[in-house]
Amino acid sequence: MKIASYCNKIIRYSFYSLFFFVPLIFFGNTSELFEFNKMWLTFGLTIVIGAAWISKMIIERTISVKRTPLDIPIILFLISQIISTIFSFDSHVSFWGYYTRFNGGLLSLLSYIFLYYALISNLQVKHVMRILLISLISGIFTALWGFPSHFGYDPTCLVFRGSLDTNCWTDAFKPTVRVFSTLGQPAWFAAYLNVLLPLSITYFLINAKKKLNLFAVCCLLSAVLFYTCLIFTNTRAGNAAFIVSDIILWLILFSKKFYPPKTLLKHFLILHFAFTTCSFFFGAPIDSLNKFTLPQLQKKLVASAQVSSNSATKPAIQTNSITDSGDIRLLVWRGAIDAWKAYPVFGTGVETFAFAYYRFRPPEHNMTSEWDYLYNKAHNEYLNYLTTTGIFGLGSYIAIIGTFMFLCLKKIKMIKHNTNPEKEKLLALNYDFGLCTLIFALFASYISILITNFFGFSVVIISLYFFLIPAFFFIITKPVDVSRQETHPPINLFQWTLIITVTSIAIIMSYRLYIYWYADTAYALGNNYDKISSYQQAYPLLEKAVNLEPNEPVYKDELAINLATLAQAFYLQNDATTGAQLAEKAINLSNQVIENHPNNVVYWKNRLRILYSLGTSDRQNEAQYLKEALRVLVKSSELAPTDAKISYNLGVLLGQTGSLQEAVKVLEKTTLLKPGYVEAYSALGLFYHQLATDQTTTPPSTQLIIKNPQMQQKAINTYQYILDNFSPNDDQIKNTLKTWKEEK
Incomplete structure (x- = not known):
């Protein structure tokens, strides 16, 4: 046939x-x-x-x-x-x-x-x-x-x-x-x-x-x-x-x-x-044999020449902050x-x-x-x-x-x-x-x-x-014997109907694949515009992606971020009406995403970005946005309990909303999760100081009375720790520390 x-x-x-x-x-x-x-x-x-x-x-x-x-x-x-x-x-x-x-x-x-x-x-x-x-x-x-x-x-x-x-490649992807x-x-x-x-x-x-x-x-x-x-x-x-x-x-x-x-x-x-x-x-494919290869021999010659020409110069201490991929892989496997x-x-x-x-x-x-x-x-x-x-x-x-x-x-x-x-x-x-x-x-x-x-x-x-x-x-x-050709009766109307149906379904499925692919191209370009802060150019592309593929949460999430940023711009231009309309769309899209995908911590993080953009521009609803941001961070910390960045943001927001005791507990946990987290130590020291002066608002006033010397000492020790271990030349930390030491 x-x-x-x-x-x-x-x-x-x-x-x-x-x-x-x-x-x-x-x-x-x-x-x-x-x-x-x-x-x-x-x-x-x-x-x-x-x-x-x-x-x-x-x-x-x-x-x-x-x-x-x-x-x-x-x-x-x-x-x-x-x-x-x-x-x-x-x-x-x-x-x-x-x-x-x-x-x-x-x-x-x-x-x-x-x-x-x-x-x-x-x-x-x-x-x-x-x-x-x-x-x-x-x-x-x-x-x-x-x-x-x-x-x-x-x-x-x-x-x-x-x-x-x-x-065309970044340093992380250099093919050389x-x-x-x-x-x-x-x-x-x-x-x-x-x-x-x-x-x-x-x-x-x-x-x-x-x-x-x-x-x-x-x-x-x-x-x-x-x-x-x-x-x-x-x-x-x-x-x-x-x-x-x-x-x-x-x-x-x-x-x-x-x-x-x-x-x-x-x-x-x-x-x-x-x-x-x-x-x-x-x-060589074996590391121990690499020392016998031409590239390594050339490196040795160059290194020895540099040592002889710079023998009188004290070498600078080299530090490698890149963690070995094998060590990271073991941690991922454990998780x-x-x-x-x-x-x-x-x-x-x-x-x-x-x-x-x-x-x-x-x-x-x-x-x-x-x-x-x-x-x-x-x-x-x-x-x-x-x-x-x-x-x-x-x-x-x-x-x-x-x-x-x-x-x-x-x-x-x-x-x-x-x-x-x-x-x-x-x-x-x-x-x-x-x-x-x-x-x-x-x-x-x-x-x-x-x-x-x-x-x-x-x-x-x-x-x-x-x-x-x-x-x-x-x-x-197990080769098949194909020498014998089978004959089949002529195709009847029912068979033709089935074949046409199968072909039609295949065409529809192929078209759906193309639409998904085409939506991705719109999303990709819109996302790239967002990355370079061209939010107005990004908006129609991201909206197009959502319209083409409304069931893809990635598109909705990116569009929500874009709308929130545009709303922020309109608020700053004193166009509160347009800003409120865009903000409402952004929140609604974000609501859809997290309601349908509540276990994806990335969407919760992006919702926080949306709330931050709106909260810093819409002063009328700032308290409402802060309250929702706090809920988002609590949920995010449940989904990612060892994420130091989420823990840090939660601690800072608790402090900004007046919950200083809780903020200190969260930030202390953050410094345990990531002992080298300078920003967490800085916020922790600030909140220690506010507790020492019994303040519930930020920034602190200029006339201060120390009511809790223990907390004041913790604040001083924390900032001193930053200078000793991370940022010895940070003038802002130095000046703040000097001020705190002079307070009584």
Whole structure:
């Protein structure tokens, strides 16, 4: 049947497009350049594949979904995610995924599982071989895009700014330090490269059996390119994943003896000599070996020259305020485990780690350089599932991994080199050898994913490989006989009606995806205008985003902040009528957001910003805004009890509203949460002094009588502590301290 054949082609080419374009695609006009667009492309192609597959089944008058050994673990995993979404802290986030990330939400997991069954039910070995080859080609383009950025020439900046440099990135994202290419972050790029490296090595080995094979040389060069870019990512997890997966791949290859040992050893040496050469020039994957690399040797020479030329100069003391990422990760993991203990079975809800971690964040996190960062992932995929979906979610996730690993090892153990002359003829055609070595490569690639996921989390392309590598494996190990062509009766009117209905639904779903994407572009531009204080230009864009996608709270929240700022401007211009109208809209939008998403502390923080903007400009309702701000801070402190900034703001507001005793208690707690919080000590000293003079208003008057010498001494000690430990040259603190010491 011709239409069924077209459906097959649509399915195949959609999968080809998926693995070619997802690593490459990014846009500069969305709120998140990389992951958001990759996820939306995946959603779109999933819809296309789904429509074609369902239409094919309608034509064939049968439900053709192949059974696999992973069916039970996958079903259990899906059930765990659905239950977790139902009982989630925030069901909207659990369904769609955390905004800008989206990967990991229930919708994305449904897409990956659907793609798994679509691939295994519709593709054959030759199609899998093409997908793997397309993956390598896409990987080459991705690596070539990122390669020059290490040397200061980023093609992304050329596209965005028209200049081939790295000036389009902030200092935190300089690709000259850590390359990320079109993936968005170095760790994600490293994880992607680690999936491709075993495949490129395997394709080199398969084709190196032929003399002077240009394709083999290309595969060798691609492996070297991937390895070099892996070095440029400068990620410990990526390096560890490469070392482990490379060792596993070669141990299997040498043990199976498909190659004559000398030939295999020769190819091993060629590859690893190339890798070693790259390591010498650009850096080694093992830190202890870095001292032997050219960059480190050059640094030593420069350092020794500087020491000799400045031997008479006393070196300045260097301090490093950046906390090691490993130390921060351990704190995040501890908070993740504490959150799981509170919600052990189904977790806090799919993709709600940001909310869960705020509630259980270790106080020690306030001592790090990232003390005020938002963590929406556990930086460990397994702990992320444990926290957000409980033991049920993690258990079923590990069941998928464990079952697949067991089947892989079982199959690898069964594969043996047959020395039968007739079998050697088949080996000469590279068919058996190629498929077997591809199985080994897929196993090694999967191992690399498990390692990088332990120290990070999956992104779209890694999730695709995580769910679809098992499908590749099952297709390769159990090829389907397609020699017999089935015939089907002509399509009747009822079938045409179903096909048209399916196609219409697919078009509607695709259109909804586009509208969401388009709304994000409006939100992104409006948000950028807000950041540069162009609030009037931002307003119509943010309103457009809300109108296009009224169910997205992120848009409403940003619009509420924008309206409050505009209201403040009108109040300051003595246009109270317009200011009041905008203020009412801002409050109403904020009310909607926090009523529907009460567990998201970010929205409560933003509500505080709104109330502050309105309270400082609308003097008539200032008391009302302060009262509501106090309620917001109390609620925020419940959602994030160890957040030092929330605790500080609560203490200050309590003091401003006259509750000095409570303010002092909160600020004392704040200084315990973050001992280096200068602003908290400053406010605490001020409130100690007000208690010493029995004042309930601020600022203090000039004529003071000390009624509580103990509190006065605490105030003096606190400001002296600031001078001794944090700000020895702060004139304001010095003058205030001098005044306090003279008071009686």
